[in-house]
Structure formats: C-alpha cells, structure tokens
Amino acid sequence: MPDYESHDFDVIVIGAGGAGLRAAIEAQERGLRTALVCKSLLGKAHTVMAEGGAAAAMGNVWPEDNWKVHFRDTMRGGKMLNNWRMAQLHAQEAPDRIYELERWGALFDRTADGRILQRDFGGHRYARLAHVGDRTGLELIRTLQQRAVAVGIEVFMECKVLRLLKDSEGRVSAAVGYWRPSGEFVIFTAKAFVLATGSIGKSWQYTSNSWESTGDGHAMAAWAGADMIDMEFVQFHPTGMVWPLSVRGILVTEGVRGDGGVLRNSEGKRFMFDYIPPMFAAETADTEEEGDRWYDDHTNNRRPPELLPRDEVARSINSEVKGGRGSPHGGVFLDIASRRSAEYIRRRLPSMYHQFKELAGVDITAVPMEVGPTCHYAMGGIRVEADTEASTVPGLFAAGECSGGMHGANRLGGNSLSDLLVFGRRAGIAASDFAEGRTGAPAVADGEIAAVFAEATAPLERSDGESPYDIQRDLQETMQRLVGIIRTESELTEALVELDKLEERCKVLSVSGPRTYNPGWNLATDLPAMLTVSRLTTKGAIVRRESRGGHTRDDYPLPDPELGTVNLVQRVTTDGQYTLDPEPLPQMPAELRTLFEEDAH
Amino acid sequence: MADVTMTVWRGDPSGGAFTDYVMPAVEGEVVLDVLHRIQAGPAPDLACRWNCKAGKCGSCSAEINGRPALMCMTRVDELPVGEPIVVAPMRTFPIIRDLVTDVSFNYTMARQVPPLAPRAPDAPDGTYRMMQIDVERGQEFRKCIECFMCQDVCHVIRDHEENKTQYAGPRMFIRFMELESHPLDTNDRRELLRQKMGLGMCNITKCCTEVCPEHIKITDNAIIPLKERVVDSAYDPVAWLGRKILRRTKRSAAEADADAPAKTHPTSADGPTPTPTAGIAASS
Known part of the structure; x- marks a missing residue:
C-alpha cells in the first residue's frame, strides 16, 4: 500500500461552501476538534457565485411577512413535495441566521431606517431576500470564512475526498482522499462526518456550476449505503448567458427580474403572460400595467409573471425558443435597460453589468441580455432527518445542496443561501452530539483503504486508454440531450444505455503526467461520482411518470396526484446495484395544512 | 478564424x-x-x-x-x-x-487579523441599525474576491521573499480598513498594523489598485487612510494624552494583538512553514 498521511478529529466537514463552513463553525464552537476539508482554496466554493440574496422573513420591508408566509411560498414553489418539517425549520430560523452573519461582520444593504434591506424574488410573496447588490454569495462565504478563521478551525485545502469508509458496526469512520497539489494520499478519521459538497451540475453541458460540482458527496453517501431521495429533480435556472458559446450557462441573477427586468421574445412580446399556471393564477398579474404597479404596491396589485417560480419560467423560455420566437443565439431577451435607469442598474446589479460588459461586450443598461435555461441546482440528494440532518448511515450527516427534501420538486431563488445557514448549523450541532456520544476510536480495515488507493491510481498506470476529458464531454452531452429540461421515456432509457457505455469506458481510463496538481488525473477521480449521480437522476426520472417542478415529462405533461404523495428513494447496494422504492412523504400536521386551505378562495 | x-x-x-x-x-x-x-x-x-x-x-x-x-x-x-x-x-x-502557485502566505496573514468585535446591539431584539452610506465604505473592500493579484504585483514582496514575514500586503490592508471603517467594530488594530503588518513599507506606487479586477481603490481608500490613522494614533501627543487619561473605548494594540487567532492556533505562521501539499493546515 502507498504511504499516506493521517489526521484524527472529532468532526470532519467535507466541503467549504456556506453549509460546510456553518457546520464547522458550530462544531468548533461547541468545543469539538473540527476540521474542514475542501477541494479548492478556502473561499472559492460555489456559494461565492450566489448572487441575488438569502431569503428570510424578517419583515423589514413588508411587516406583513412572517415565517408562515415563507413556509407556504416554499412548499408551493416545491409543488408540495418538500419535507414539511425542513421547510418549517428553514422559514422559522432563517432570520436568526442572517442576523448572526451581521454580528460576524456581514454588511448587507440597508433600508432607509438602517435595517437589512430585502429584495423581491420569484415565488416569494414579499420582498424577502437579504442581499449585497448582486454579490450576496461572496458576502456570505467571506463572512463565514472569516468567522471560521476567528474560531480556529483547521482547514485542509485542495484535498479531494474519494470515499467514506465504515467500521465493523457500520458507522462512518474515515474519509480517504488525496492532496491535489502533491497527489499524496491522506486519511481523516473522525467520530462524525458532515457532507456539504454542493451540486451535481457538472454532468450537464450547459451549467452555472463550477468544475467542483461533480456530486462527490451525493455519490460517496450513496456508495456508503445512504438513502437518496428526489434525485430526478434538477433545477434549470431560467436565465443563464447563451452567448458567447464559451460562457453559455453562466448565471444571470433572478434579481434582474426582481428589480424590474422583463422577458421578451423576438417579437418584443412579454410572453410570460401566456404561461401563467392555474396554481399561481390568483396571485399573478394578468396585465403588464398591473405587473408594473406591483413593484411599488404589493398590496393592491399582483406580481408580474416573470417572477413565477423558476421551473415555470424555464419551461416557458424553452417553449418560446422551440416555437421559433427566440433570440439570435437561441435564448430570449431579458430587458431591464428600457425599464430602469442606468444608474439604478449599475447600483443594484453591478456584477451583472460587469459580467456582460466584459464577457459578451453587452451594455445591459442600454440593450437587453440574451438568456436561456442552464443547469443550476439539485433539489434531490441525501435523505436526512429534518431536525438533525442525519443521513440513514450512522455517523454521516449532510447539509446544503447535497442533502434532499427541503426544496421538494423545485427550489425558490434565495432559499439556498438561507438553507445553507439553517441546516449547516443544525448538522454541526447533531454531528457534535453524535461525536460526543460515540465510543471507541474510529477504525477501518487496511484492505478497504488499499482498494481506494488502487482504484484512484489505476488510470495513471494505464496507457492508451480513454481520456477523462473525452468521457466527461460525452457524459455532459448525453445528460444535456437526454436528461435535460424536457424529458421522455425513450430518451431516458437511451441515457441509461449511454451511461452503461461510459461506465465501461471509465474502466480503461488512462492519464499522463505526474500526480502533482494534475487536472487530468483529478478529473479521472471525479468521473465515478459524476456517473453515479447521473444514473440516480436518470433512474428517478424514468419512474416519476408525471411533470412536477423541475422534472418535466413530455410523455406525462401533468402532475399525477399519486406521485405527489411519494419520495422516490434510491439506494446503491454493496455490489453496485441500484434499487428504487416510492415511500410516502412525511405527513404535515393539521395546523400547517390550514395555511394551504386558504388557497381555496 | x-x-x-x-x-x-x-x-x-x-x-x-x-x-x-x-x-x-x-x-x-x-x-x-x-x-x-x-x-x-x-x-x-x-x-x-x-x-x-x-x-x-x-x-x-x-x-x-x-x-x-x-x-x-x-x-x-x-x-x-x-x-x-x-x-x-x-x-x-x-x-x-x-x-x-502556493498562495498560503495570504491565508497565513489572514489568520493574524484580529476579528470583528461588535458593539452592543441597537435594538431590544438584538439587531443593529446601520445607514447605507456607512456600510458602503466597508462594502467596497468586501468586494474583494481574493485573487491575490494585488499581492502578486506589490514590489515589497514581489522580489523580496524576506519581507513576507513582516508585511501583510494590499489584500490584508483593505481587510484592516474594512474593519477599521466597520460601523459595529470596537477593536483597535492600529499598533498591530504599524508594528507587525508592515504598513509603513508600502510606498504608495498604486500598482495594486491598477490590477484590482473589482476596481477597489486600494491605495486611495484603504492604505493611505490607514497610514494616516496609524500616524495619528502613534505620534499625536493629544491622542496619546487622551489615551492616558480618558476611559478607552477601543482596546490597545497589545490587547488586539492577543486577540488574533493566529497566536493560539496550531497552524499559525509561528509553526513550521506550510508546504503546498497540505495548504494552510500542513504545519499541524
């Protein structure tokens, strides 16, 4: 077996985005020996790209707002498939988590009377997103990063974790990985592990996600035997850049629409008025005049349809483009230039202004942007207990995007940053409790460690095999084409066949060069997770024969009330087989159900 | 093409x-x-x-x-x-x-910045009131994306490895200025800046400002005001007298220094030099 370095802690957190940082801070502050392990440099995780804001019913702009309204918006946005208890905890605790960031140094934009300003976003009844211009994610990650440093958390940067290993009693006991700079192996043993590894979006061709979003945590949990839920629900954000091709998929914040931007087709028409679904008709404006009045008067007007939940808007854009009414580069127009002053746009949306100016040569204060759907967020993930974020594997917790349940079939914009904080903290508490209660030193078998090392180094020892870049490109093309925004049974079945072929090709991967900072090798070690999450997504998508939230089936265009009562639970068996079982959703208590009965009138 | x-x-x-x-x-x-x-x-x-x-x-x-x-x-x-x-x-x-490149120098320096020490809340519910105009000063510095290009171009350390032990660099100076101008902060980091962070070594060539991708006015809005504040604090006889006889609202440099997490942290710059293999935690 190759030499390796080893470290022992009470709690290991894998992933240093918002959820991982928040979990680690909590565990460290509770006195546990805590370490944070991340694939990039500290402060570069995908949270940094979040733009619009963090949703929390603080009621600073609209005193009518409260947690019940936020809870209701979240459940309806998720097409009622959310874990109700997670949605409740999220809505109740988000304001405290935002105020906590302020005590740690975050500088949010302010109201006239000096409180935290809140902005409008799709699916939220009231202006609810605490924000800093359009760089809220940067503010959040920097605040947490600085807090993590202040409380003295050990951070292991540029370390890729390959596998989680369990002891003889089935408790997760070690994380095996390697340093990207040196290529040397490392093992972290601990009493409790928190996965906070973010998204799976890199399996698609056009995505807002960075190279890191390869579903490492999703896959490692599944390989360790954890239940996975709702994996078919992948959010395609309605507005990504479409041109130049090299930037296709990069996010354009929903804040553009929250601040007055509208969507138009090639005929100049605000087409979203044609796509208002019955579920949201009662609260959506049906004339442009009413929609425009709403920005200043939420009480007497209904919201414009551009601010419907993301799944609705993404599907509508897709239809317009397919109907031949798209923009020159295959998107639609997002116009804020004709609706707000240049000064306002530059102040509210500075990074969008910068991004379009520098990457596309487009001045968004003068002309419309071209935008189209981009793979953005995984609603599904590791099944967790609502209050503790415990997975179904002892010693393993999950928070943030790699966990499932909170967002149901579709996530509302702004609910991700608050999700990270609320459930990152809760995972930190529960992991600490678990670690304190765990007896005996964590132990794993040498043979299992050696097997992980051998699998990781195999591509380096092979020559004339498959290039990891070729497999990644083919995987992305497959998922984009066959498991994209609109799905159908024959294409999903074809995707499974393609995934089988890709998996075979992965067995003969070869990479050249040394182990030190070798991106080809790094990618080769990311591919197994990418294939696993792609397979989970596709299998779930086949069985969910309905259209709901982020999952749209061309062959089953309507929601199925039966399927609306179940999570699709998937497991990977020890011999690599995938199983799938529908299981009933947790039942919402009667007092919360009444919040939805108001819809009747 | x-x-x-x-x-x-x-x-x-x-x-x-x-x-x-x-x-x-x-x-x-x-x-x-x-x-x-x-x-x-x-x-x-x-x-x-x-x-x-x-x-x-x-x-x-x-x-x-x-x-x-x-x-x-x-x-x-x-x-x-x-x-x-x-x-x-x-x-x-x-x-x-x-x-x-191995950018761990920047993370090591970040550990030596005494963190925010917020004043008491303004409202009974524990929240603060801050005006937009007051947060905007700090927001300029919080735009920093930590690309470290200002550090790269700074000639105090660009060709002088030996200066890295006693010089925080432009990225950290804007962090100090951000905290210095933070409406909630009560820490005083001026003596630390003067004695240990090498603020005096910067001779204001503005190379850092020129390369900043976020267009932060590093020299004009952070380094120069910091230099002024540090000089005021160290050499102004009235301020000196004031510190001696009046009740202090801000803590001294020694206290602020003692507050810096790097002093107690096992992976601080006091330990062996971090190797690139293990990032900032390698020295543990």
Missing part, C-alpha cells in the same frame, strides 16, 4: 520553460477557454486553478503578457492579434506546478 498561439509556462519548483500551443481560434473565448482546450487536447496535465469562470471567485489569476489578470475575464480578441499570448504563473508566490 485564424489560429491562436498560447505560450504557457510549464514546470515545477525545480524549474521550467515556456511551451507553445497552437489552437484554432473560437469566437468570444477567454484565455481560460483556450487553456481548457489545451487540457482536453495536447496537454491533459497542464495545471491551472479555476472555479466560477465569471470573475467572481478569484481562482484563475495569472500573468498574461506580463500583466496580472484573471484568465476567465481576459478575452482573446482583446489581446494583440497575431501575437502569441504569454501566460505565466504569479511570480510572487512559490510554484507548485505550471500556472498553480
């Missing part, structure tokens, strides 16, 4: 050289796109950092045609046509491999 020639530094701590890669030009591409195509083709092990590819994370800093820039925000069609594009790693930091 014509071909694009990219001249990329390849090597490791033992040495290296520039290698030419000739790739077909693609409309609208940035330098990072071309590097990605080189990775997927002729040089699969070409090392570079990147994450967001939208100028928001500060990972892909390099020296392009001799000037520090983000590779994801540098469009190929804005560079001189027909000439090779020279891409080199940041010179101020030790090489790990190819375009990847």
